[in-house]
Amino acid sequence: MKKSRKETQIEAVKAILSGELLLEEAMKKYDVRDKRTILSWMKTISPLIQHSAFGANTIKEVAEPNANVHEYVITENSLLRKVVGLQEQLRELEKENAQIVAQRNLLIDKVTRLEHQLQTQDD
Known part of the structure; x- marks a missing residue:
């Protein structure tokens, strides 16, 4: 079954934030041509990702601002x-x-x- 665009975005952001994939690797895997696209995904989706005690990532219903993505974009x-x-x-x-x-x-x-001129003069 094909994943929806939103599911693909969530999967990509989770992989990047968990360290499974580097930004460039995620771009290749999810066929994204522009780095700004993935950065935009990270900016919108990462505040929704909640890390549970069991290490699984879940999506929160209420978005809380995530400074890490903003700092990452500024650094980038x-x-x-x-x-x-x-x-x-x-x-x-x-x-x-x-x-x-x-x-x-x-x-x-x-x-x-x-x-060369000196040599010819000396001769």
């Missing part, structure tokens, strides 16, 4: 911003490196020509 977003910033810095450094390599090659070429 700040890390993504840092990654984007580092990628931009890397591109700039690669450009600078290419310019330095080009200048070095020109200097090596000039030195080689000058050495």
Whole structure:
């Protein structure tokens, strides 16, 4: 029997929160293309998940705010911003490196020509 969309979302969130699956693994398993989709599921469903004394997860009728998901999303977003910033810095450094390599090659070429001229003058 095929699971409903809500059941799939609940199953995915439970797997992530329990540590069974990493976010990327859950995305692959539940065929989710955008990380924001699963984060949205976590934000809406995780406050409803109640951990019982027997280790089983059940769904609560009344939602209580869960700061963990909010903190997770904030942390994830700040890390993504840092990654984007580092990628931009890397591109700039690669450009600078290419310019330095080009200048070095020109200097090596000039030195080689000058050495050749000195050798021809000495002969």
